[in-house]
Amino acid sequence: xxxxxxxxxxxxxxxxxxxxxxxxxxxxxxxxxxxxxxxxxxxxxxxxxxxxxxxxxxxxxxxxxxxxxxxxxxxxxxxxxxxxxxxxxxx
Numbered sequence: 404x405x406x407x408x409x410x411x412x413x414x415x416x417x418x419x420x421x422x423x424x425x426x427x428x429x430x431x432x433x434x435x436x437x438x439x440x441x442x443x444x445x446x447x448x449x450x451x452x453x454x455x456x457x458x459x460x461x462x463x464x465x466x467x468x469x470x471x472x473x474x475x476x477x478x479x480x481x482x483x484x485x486x487x488x489x490x491x492x493x494x
Contacts, residue, residue, distance in 0.1 A: 416459065416474070417488035424460045425493040427453060427476075435490035444490055451483070452476040453491050 413428050417435075430448055432441035439447070453459075453476060462480065463473035471482045 411494040413492050413494045415489040416461070416491040416493050417472075417485040419461055419493070421461050421464050421472075423493075424458070427455055427457045427459055428492045428494050429455055430490055431492055432490040436486050437490065439487075444487060448487070448490060451481050452479055459491075459493060 411425075415431075415434075416427075419425075430445050430453065432439075432444040432448075435441075435444060437444045457476050460475040461472055462475055465471050468485075470485045472485060472488060473480055473482050474488070475481075
């Protein structure tokens with residue numbers, strides 16, 4: 404059984420700051436606010452490697468509005484807009 408202190412809060416990747424490391428819990432495109440349809444956004448994120456259980460680290464934030472962000476997913480570095488990163492739930 405897990406202790407309450409073992410449970411990590413889940414939040415969208417679009418809200419975290421540079422230096423954050425975590426694990427992808429799920430994709431939830433309905434609240435991302437992207438111009439893409441939910442299905443298309445989820446498909447694109449999966450194609451880029453944003454899959455459940457993958458380790459992520461935020462490496463860099465853009466100068467204007469902290470957008471886009473550079474994220475290391477496992478061993479690959481990817482740039483993604485914050486609004487699309489809102490669909491990636493991490494802990």
